[in-house]
Amino acid sequence: MLLYRALLLLLSPLFALALLRQVLRGREKPRDLAERFTAGIPRHPQSCATRLWVHGASNGELTAARSLIEEALNRAPGLEILVTVNTVSARRMVRKWHLPRVQVRLAPMDLRPVLRHFLDLYDPAALISLENEIWPNRFTILKKRGIPVIVAGARMSERTARRWSHMQWLFGPTMRTTIGAITRLAAQDTASEQRLLQLGLPTDRLLPRMNLKTTVDLQAAPEAALAALRPHFPHATTLLAASTHEGEERVLLEAYGLLRQSQPDARLILAPRHPRRGDAVAQELTRAGLAFARRSLNDDPAAAPVYLADTLGEMALWYQLAGLCFVGGSLTPRGGHTPFEPAQFDCALLHGPHVSNHLAAYQALTDLSAAVEVTDAATLAQAAHRLMAEPDIARRMAQDAQTALAPLRAAQMRQEAFWNALADLPKLQALA
Incomplete structure (x- = not known):
C-alpha cells in the first residue's frame, strides 16, 4: 500500500493537469x-x-x-x-x-x-x-x-x-x-x-x-421522436452501430461502403460509446468520403446516408429505428457491450469476436443462431446484406435472441x- 500511495501522490499533479485540460x-x-x-x-x-x-x-x-x-x-x-x-x-x-x-x-x-x-x-x-x-x-x-x-x-x-x-x-x-x-x-x-x-x-x-446489465429495460423513446425519424430510416435496411470505440468506426465505414454496393438504400446510424468523440468520428466519416448528418447539430437526417448519433440518452431511439444492430466494443479487445438492450427492441444482432464481458449471453445467442459474429469489414458487409435481403431471417434472429437471453435475465440477477x-x-x- 505504501508504494501505491507514494505513486499516487507523485502522479496527482498529472491527474490534476489532465482534469484541468x-x-x-x-x-x-x-x-x-x-x-x-x-x-x-x-x-x-x-x-x-x-x-x-x-x-x-x-x-x-x-x-x-x-x-x-x-x-x-x-x-x-x-x-x-x-x-x-x-x-x-x-x-x-x-x-x-x-x-x-x-x-x-x-x-x-x-x-x-x-x-x-x-x-x-x-x-x-x-x-x-x-x-x-x-x-x-x-x-x-x-x-x-x-x-x-x-x-x-x-x-x-x-x-x-x-x-x-x-x-x-x-x-x-x-x-x-x-x-x-x-x-x-x-x-x-x-x-x-x-x-x-x-x-x-x-x-x-x-x-x-x-449481472446488473441483464436487468436493464430501456424506456421506449417518445413516439414524437420516433414519428419524426421513421420516414428516413426504413427498419429492414437500417444498420445501427451501437456504442462503438476508437478503432471500430473505420472498419464499420468500410463495411458500409461495401454494403451500399448491393444495398444502395441502406442507412447507417453510428452511435459512438462516448458522444464526446463526435468530432473524431466525423473526421473518420470525412476521410471515408461518406456524407453524414449529425444529431448533435440538429442536421436534417434525410440529407445524408449516415446519421452520426453523437448525443447522450437516446440509445432506445436508435434501437427502435434499426432492424440490425452491430454491438460495439467487440471488434477491438474491449470485451463487447451488452446484447440485452438491442435484443429488447427486436434488433437482429451482429458482433465482433471480443465478447468476454458478456460471454454467457453471447454463448446463449450462438447456441440458438440468434446473432452473427463478424471479424472484419467484408464479413460485416456480407452479414448485413443477407439480413437486409431476407428480412424474415432478421426477424427470426431477433425473436430467438429474446428467447436465448430470457433465462439469463431471470437467473443472473x-x-x-x-x-x-x-x-x-x-x-x-x-x-x-
Missing part, C-alpha cells in the same frame, strides 16, 4: 475539478438518516444499477443514497432520474486526505461499488472505519487478471490488502469469480452471482438473494 476544453467546469479533490458542499443539508454510498464509473454502470438503487429505496423508506460517478455525463444522467432521497456527485480522488474529509462529511453506512470499480485507498480506509465494502456485479477480465499477475512483484501487497478490505462480493460471472478468488478474495465473502445475503451486516439489516 478537460476544464480548458469546456468539458468540465472548475467546480467539477474542485469536487474531485475536495468533498465539496452537499447540495442538501445533511440529515441523520442512514446513508448508502453507491459508486459507478459512468453511464453504463449506473444505468444497469438503477433497479438496484430503486429497490434499496423501496426496501428502506428512511434510507438516503449518495451516488458517486467518474464522469459529468453520468452525474447529469442520475440527476435526471429525479429519484427521491438520492444525491449524486463526482467521486473523490483516491487520495487519503480527500477520502477522510469525504467520509467525515457523508458518513455512509456502507459502500456498494459497481463492476470493476476497485480503489485501494477507498476500500482500506472504509475497512478501518468499520464501513462495509460490497462489490456488485464484479467483473475481472482475463486480460486484467493477467496484468495483475505480471505485476505481483510490484503491486501484489496492494492488491491483497485491497481485496482483503472487501466485505462481500457478487461476481458477474463464474470466470470473474474464480479470478478474484485467485487474487486472494476469501470464499466466505462471496454473494450469489449477479436475483436482487432478493443479494439483499438477503447482507442481512448479517448490522448497518444493512434494514435492506434485507
Whole structure:
C-alpha cells in the first residue's frame, strides 16, 4: 500500500493537469475539478438518516444499477443514497432520474486526505461499488472505519487478471490488502469469480452471482421522436452501430461502403460509446468520403446516408429505428457491450469476436443462431446484406435472441438473494 500511495501522490499533479485540460476544453467546469479533490458542499443539508454510498464509473454502470438503487429505496423508506460517478455525463444522467432521497456527485480522488474529509462529511453506512470499480485507498480506509465494502456485479477480465499477475512483484501487497478490505462480493460471472478468488478474495465473502446489465429495460423513446425519424430510416435496411470505440468506426465505414454496393438504400446510424468523440468520428466519416448528418447539430437526417448519433440518452431511439444492430466494443479487445438492450427492441444482432464481458449471453445467442459474429469489414458487409435481403431471417434472429437471453435475465440477477445475503451486516439489516 505504501508504494501505491507514494505513486499516487507523485502522479496527482498529472491527474490534476489532465482534469484541468478537460476544464480548458469546456468539458468540465472548475467546480467539477474542485469536487474531485475536495468533498465539496452537499447540495442538501445533511440529515441523520442512514446513508448508502453507491459508486459507478459512468453511464453504463449506473444505468444497469438503477433497479438496484430503486429497490434499496423501496426496501428502506428512511434510507438516503449518495451516488458517486467518474464522469459529468453520468452525474447529469442520475440527476435526471429525479429519484427521491438520492444525491449524486463526482467521486473523490483516491487520495487519503480527500477520502477522510469525504467520509467525515457523508458518513455512509456502507459502500456498494459497481463492476470493476476497485480503489485501494477507498476500500482500506472504509475497512478501518468499520464501513462495509460490497462489490456488485464484479467483473475481472482475463486480460486484467493477467496484468495483475505480471505485476505481483510490484503491486501484489496492494492488491491483497485491497481485496482483503472487501466485505462481500457478487461476481458477474463464474470466470470473474474464480479470478478474484485467485487474487486472494476469501470464499466466505462471496454473494450469489449477479449481472446488473441483464436487468436493464430501456424506456421506449417518445413516439414524437420516433414519428419524426421513421420516414428516413426504413427498419429492414437500417444498420445501427451501437456504442462503438476508437478503432471500430473505420472498419464499420468500410463495411458500409461495401454494403451500399448491393444495398444502395441502406442507412447507417453510428452511435459512438462516448458522444464526446463526435468530432473524431466525423473526421473518420470525412476521410471515408461518406456524407453524414449529425444529431448533435440538429442536421436534417434525410440529407445524408449516415446519421452520426453523437448525443447522450437516446440509445432506445436508435434501437427502435434499426432492424440490425452491430454491438460495439467487440471488434477491438474491449470485451463487447451488452446484447440485452438491442435484443429488447427486436434488433437482429451482429458482433465482433471480443465478447468476454458478456460471454454467457453471447454463448446463449450462438447456441440458438440468434446473432452473427463478424471479424472484419467484408464479413460485416456480407452479414448485413443477407439480413437486409431476407428480412424474415432478421426477424427470426431477433425473436430467438429474446428467447436465448430470457433465462439469463431471470437467473443472473436475483436482487432478493443479494439483499438477503447482507442481512448479517448490522448497518444493512434494514435492506434485507
